[in-house]
Amino acid sequence: MREDPPSRAVAPQNSPRGSHPPLTADSPLSARWPEGRRVTAARVAAVAALAVAIVALGVLLLGGGGGTEYRLRFQNAGQLVKGDDVQVGGRRIGSVRKIELTDNNQAEITVRVQKPYAPLHEGTTAVIRATSLSGIANRYIALTPGPNSNPKLDDGATLGTDSTTSIVDLDQLFNTFDPRTRRSLQQFIQGSAEWYAGRGTQANDATKYFAPALSSSTRLVSEVIRDQGTLNAFLRNASRTSGALARRRVELAALVGNANTTAKAIADENTAFSQALSLLPGTLRKANTTFVNLRATLDDLDVLVAASKPATKDLARFLSELRPLVNEARPTIADLSTLVHQSGPNNDVTDLLRKAPALERAAKPAFAHSVTALQQVTPVLTFIRPYTPDFVGWLRDFGQGASNYDANGHFARIQPVFNAYSFADNPAGGLLVPQPASQRFSNLQIHTTKRCPGAASQAPLDHSAPFKDFNGQLDCDASLVPPGP
Numbered sequence: 001m002r003e004d005p006p007s008r009a010v011a012p013q014n015s016p017r018g019s020h021p022p023l024t025a026d027s028p029l030s031a032r033w034p035e036g037r038r039v040t041a042a043r044v045a046a047v048a049a050l051a052v053a054i055v056a057l058g059v060l061l062l063g064g065g066g067g068t069e070y071r072l073r074f075q076n077a078g079q080l081v082k083g084d085d086v087q088v089g090g091r092r093i094g095s096v097r098k099i100e101l102t103d104n105n106q107a108e109i110t111v112r113v114q115k116p117y118a119p120l121h122e123g124t125t126a127v128i129r130a131t132s133l134s135g136i137a138n139r140y141i142a143l144t145p146g147p148n149s150n151p152k153l154d155d156g157a158t159l160g161t162d163s164t165t166s167i168v169d170l171d172q173l174f175n176t177f178d179p180r181t182r183r184s185l186q187q188f189i190q191g192s193a194e195w196y197a198g199r200g201t202q203a204n205d206a207t208k209y210f211a212p213a214l215s216s217s218t219r220l221v222s223e224v225i226r227d228q229g230t231l232n233a234f235l236r237n238a239s240r241t242s243g244a245l246a247r248r249r250v251e252l253a254a255l256v257g258n259a260n261t262t263a264k265a266i267a268d269e270n271t272a273f274s275q276a277l278s279l280l281p282g283t284l285r286k287a288n289t290t291f292v293n294l295r296a297t298l299d300d301l302d303v304l305v306a307a308s309k310p311a312t313k314d315l316a317r318f319l320s321e322l323r324p325l326v327n328e329a330r331p332t333i334a335d336l337s338t339l340v341h342q343s344g345p346n347n348d349v350t351d352l353l354r355k356a357p358a359l360e361r362a363a364k365p366a367f368a369h370s371v372t373a374l375q376q377v378t379p380v381l382t383f384i385r386p387y388t389p390d391f392v393g394w395l396r397d398f399g400q401g402a403s404n405y406d407a408n409g410h411f412a413r414i415q416p417v418f419n420a421y422s423f424a425d426n427p428a429g430g431l432l433v434p435q436p437a438s439q440r441f442s443n444l445q446i447h448t449t450k451r452c453p454g455a456a457s458q459a460p461l462d463h464s465a466p467f468k469d470f471n472g473q474l475d476c477d478a479s480l481v482p483p484g485p
Helices: 041-062 172-175 179-196 200-226 228-247 249-268 272-310 315-340 349-401
Strands: 068-074 085-088 093-099 107-113 125-130 139-144 404-406 409-411 420-422 430-433
Touching: 068 125, 085 409, 093 315, 107 139, 125 249, 228 249, 315 349
Parallel strands: 085 139
Antiparallel strands: 068 107, 085 093, 093 107, 125 139, 404 409, 420 430
16 A cells, blocks of 8 residues: 655745744644635535525526426517516416517417426416516516316417417507597696696595595495396497497597587687676576466467367378488488588579679669560561561572582572563473563563562461461461462
8 A cells, every 4th residue: 555645844935934833734624724714614515505596596597497388379479578487376387488470470489387387288378467567577478277177288389379368558558549639648647747736735635535435436336236237238338339439439529629619619708608697597587487477378288289189190191201202302402502502602592692682783774674675676576477487488498599519619590580581382382482672571560469478488287377467457468378288
């Protein structure tokens, strides 16, 4: 066996002379360090326990190994971050390990659940919740495990969106409002701040009444939920009412705006409103007298109503038959309303009636002159009217006479004849025999034909021509008509 080398005393370097005894290999551990830096067995055990605690805490916080992983698919990640808790009933049972985006733009959250809470069973649901309204990484996943009687979920199983629910942030609620509603909400909050500014003491005093109010509210809620069927019917009707109001939100907003305008108009007329209120007592006294006197009138009116009952028994049938007429008359009434009044100048009957006086002043002399002219032209028209067939016949015959045409257009041959020939009959046929110039005017009669008006054409079927006046003063021969039917 090898012997150990003899121990030698080693003096520490840079040590003050005579401050410490020389150290050897057999010296105790506590004797090898200066005063204040001695290491004892208790200190070593404390450091080891601290290291073990740090390692255990790291394993606990960081998830360590083990556990079962599941994939949860949400519509959105709801501001989850890696490392957020997974809880059941408020107890941490795991953490978020990974956040990814699926092909259909859904959030796939990978979580690890530690034993003894793993494995989960079918029917498990997950909800993203917030620990508080402040903070950044203040979200966690709350699991509701399925019954233990259901089949177990394998490691890596996926829960679809039918089993998960994303959190609804306050910003999402505000984003459902239109800009006008958000602006009004801001004004409400600012107005509330101005309302409570400088009234902290009064607000604190008001909190004393919260407890009685809550007690009363508790009794009220108890009374409300006592009849569950009636409450459910009320909630359903309230839902339908809310839906109807949502569909009419534009008209409702207009109604609120008009109410605001009306209230402002009333506020602007506060002096007149005050005067009206001061006159109201006298008006009410006179109205009371009127209502008292109205009783006798109503007594007399009862007789009229009793007498009217037989006449009104058929009124329902009349109104039912009148309803289609009223429905069909709506477009006409709408057009009539547009005709009577329309926005813009000089485009409706109202504007026309406003200008009617000026038109009447300008038209009255013209109408008077027109009446005089018609009275004076009536005899002329009476004389000319019977000659209408002659005028039309002349236009027709003139058109036939000028129907010939050549390269230069239409032409008419016109030649006046003053008995220049005489027609002689002989066996060979009729001949035109020239007459001497001295005999051409011997048998010519001028202005001897007295045709009646309308005799230039054949008589129409109604025998309205030739025209012969009834009093016999017209000097004409009604027998002078053209030959033919």
